[in-house]
Amino acid sequence: KKRGVNELRQLFLDYFETKGHLKMKSFSLVPHNDKSLLLINSGMAPLKPYFTGQEIPPSKRVATCQKCIRTGDIENVGKTARHGTFFEMLGNFSFGDYFKKESLEWTWEFLTEVVGLDADRLYPSVYLEDDEAWEIWNKDIGIAPERIFRFGKEDNFWEHGAGPCGPCSEVYYDRGEKFGCGKEDCTVGCDCDRYMEIWNNVFTQFNNDGNNNYTELEQKNIDTGMGLERLACVVQEVDSMFDVDTIKALREAVCQLAKKEYGVDDDTDVSIRVVTDHIRSVSFMISDGIMPSNEGRGYVLRRLLRRACRHGRLLGIEGEFLVGLARDVIDGSKDGYPELDEKREFIFKVVAKEEEQFNKTIDKGLVILSEMEKQMEERKEKILSGEDAFRLYDTYGFPIDLTIEILEEKNLGVDEAGFKVAMEKQKELARGSWKTTNYMGADATVYEEIDPAVTSEFVGYDHEEFESKI
Numbered sequence: 001k002k003r004g005v006n007e008l009r010q011l012f013l014d015y016f017e018t019k020g021h022l023k024m025k026s027f028s029l030v031p032h033n034d035k036s037l038l039l040i041n042s043g044m045a046p047l048k049p050y051f052t053g054q055e056i057p058p059s060k061r062v063a064t065c066q067k068c069i070r071t072g073d074i075e076n077v078g079k080t081a082r083h084g085t086f087f088e089m090l091g092n093f094s095f096g097d098y099f100k101k102e103s104l105e106w107t108w109e110f111l112t113e114v115v116g117l118d119a120d121r122l123y124p125s126v127y128l129e130d131d132e133a134w135e136i137w138n139k140d141i142g143i144a145p146e147r148i149f150r151f152g153k154e155d156n157f158w159e160h161g162a163g164p165c166g167p168c169s170e171v172y173y174d175r176g177e178k179f180g181c182g183k184e185d186c187t188v189g190c191d192c193d194r195y196m197e198i199w200n201n202v203f204t205q206f207n208n209d210g211n212n213n214y215t216e217l218e219q220k221n222i223d224t225g226m227g228l229e230r231l232a233c234v235v236q237e238v239d240s241m242f243d244v245d246t247i248k249a250l251r252e253a254v255c256q257l258a259k260k261e262y263g264v265d266d267d268t269d270v271s272i273r274v275v276t277d278h279i280r281s282v283s284f285m286i287s288d289g290i291m292p293s294n295e296g297r298g299y300v301l302r303r304l305l306r307r308a309c310r311h312g313r314l315l316g317i318e319g320e321f322l323v324g325l326a327r328d329v330i331d332g333s334k335d336g337y338p339e340l341d342e343k344r345e346f347i348f349k350v351v352a353k354e355e356e357q358f359n360k361t362i363d364k365g366l367v368i369l370s371e372m373e374k375q376m377e378e379r380k381e382k383i384l385s386g387e388d389a390f391r392l393y394d395t396y397g398f399p400i401d402l403t404i405e406i407l408e409e410k411n412l413g414v415d416e417a418g419f420k421v422a423m424e425k426q427k428e429l430a431r432g433s434w435k436t437t438n439y440m441g442a443d444a445t446v447y448e449e450i451d452p453a454v455t456s457e458f459v460g461y462d463h464e465e466f467e468s469k470i
């Protein structure tokens with residue numbers, strides 16, 4: 001009964017195939033012709049042209065398992081049971097074909113009959129005003145009224161500026177009291193890990209003209225998304241997504257490197273999970289051709305890779321270790337994602353080079369930072385000045401988020417506004433030449449030795465775009 005991640009993925013795609021869906025393979029993490037998005041963050045994102053009618057879909061019914069990156073969740077990673085920066089999203093989609101009734105009935109059938117989850121632990125939610133969805137759950141599927149939750153716009157209405165939008169309906173799984181926050185009002189929708197959101201059904205039925213005037217769309221769509229790791233987590237009845245079969249193997253490799261036992265110390269566990277998560281993101285991003293750089297996606301990659309290094313150090317891992325873990329990611333996921341295997345050597349080279357460079361940087365930077373800390377102590381200051389933070393960043397290649405993190409651990413802060421001012425000043429001065437200098441401790445041109453084609457593809461995103469997205 002305890003199915004593995006790979007089996008669940010297949011089960012989902014096969015089930016929707018029997019419902020007339022075309023199985024499509026995951027799209028790249030790099031959005032195609034979509035400037036509004038830095039990285040693919042949902043199953044729906046690469047299918048946007050089909051939803052808007054810009055392009056004709058190969059089938060009106062499609063099912064995918066899409067690799068996703070959500071850097072917005074980075075602060076949660078390692079701390080909650082359910083967030084990764086990388087995860088796989090299962091989804092069934094209707095482009096002007098079936099609508100709410102079919103989709104919700106299939107959601108229910110898949111979870112309770114195909115996968116065999118206990119119906120008594122499942123709770124649907126609907127948008128406050130969506131009586132139609134409520135009725136389907138209650139009358140057609142037979143869920144008791146008190147088990148159906150009605151939530152407001154922030155949770156159950158999917159909207160992104162102007163354009164297609166609509167209410168959504170989610171399914172939560174009650175994992176039991178031991179995962180709860182213990183608060184008296186803890187129930188479905190609580191932010192803790194007891195009631196885990198597993199599946200979201202979005203009904204794009206309206207068009208927002210940009211001024212919150214809604215009109216019914218002619219073509220009504222279905223866009224659903226279910227985290228594969230979360231599904232596996234509840235199916236396998238394990239503590240978190242880091243305990244499902246495939247990810248657990250990777251997590252154990254991290255423990256072995258660190259010579260640490262999992263589940264003994266909270267901070268240690270967070271670092272173990274961060275490394276486990278980030279190396280997945282890093283390996284998949286590189287397999288899709290993203291290269292470390294100081295801008296856009298390349299910067300996201302760099303930040304994740306460096307954060308993994310840093311947490312590796314916190315765990316006491318000595319020397320370079322990420323290539324070995326990347327190998328484990330590839331071997332664990334290559335069946336579903338053959339691009340990992342095809343790019344194997346390339347991934348190793350990029351990871352090795354970036355890690356080596358970062359280690360040099362960090363050794364130098366740590367010395368400087370501890371000198372700065374001493375001076376702060378002497379002056380009885382709690383906040384590192386923007387100039388000092390910028391000096392670390394600019395001269396020693398020390399990323400600002402790392403400075404913040406290190407100081408935070410000691411209850412110290414950074415003048416981030418001052419840092420930004422200093423950065424702007426520098427940008428003015430260096431305009432035109434900074435891309436080729438040894439900026440942030442890494443010269444992008446080093447990667448041209450590995451594969452010139454790849455580097456040249458990834459110039460031109462500006463920092464502003466990135467900052468507004470992370």
Ligand code: ATP
Pocket residue numbers: 070073082083084085086087089197198199200225226227228229230
């Ligand atoms: P949460 O409220 O738990 O952060 P969400 O509402 O942001 O999730 P959706 O945008 O509705 O998530 O995405 C659809 C599904 O994708 C979720 O129901 C969940 O199963 C999965 N998912 C979303 N974010 C993550 C993540 N960071 N890691 C793993 N799975 C995720």
Ligand code: MG
Pocket residue numbers: 073
């Ligand atoms: Mg979220």
Ligand code: MG
Pocket residue numbers: 197
């Ligand atoms: Mg949610």
Ligand code: MG
Pocket residue numbers: 170197200
């Ligand atoms: Mg959701």
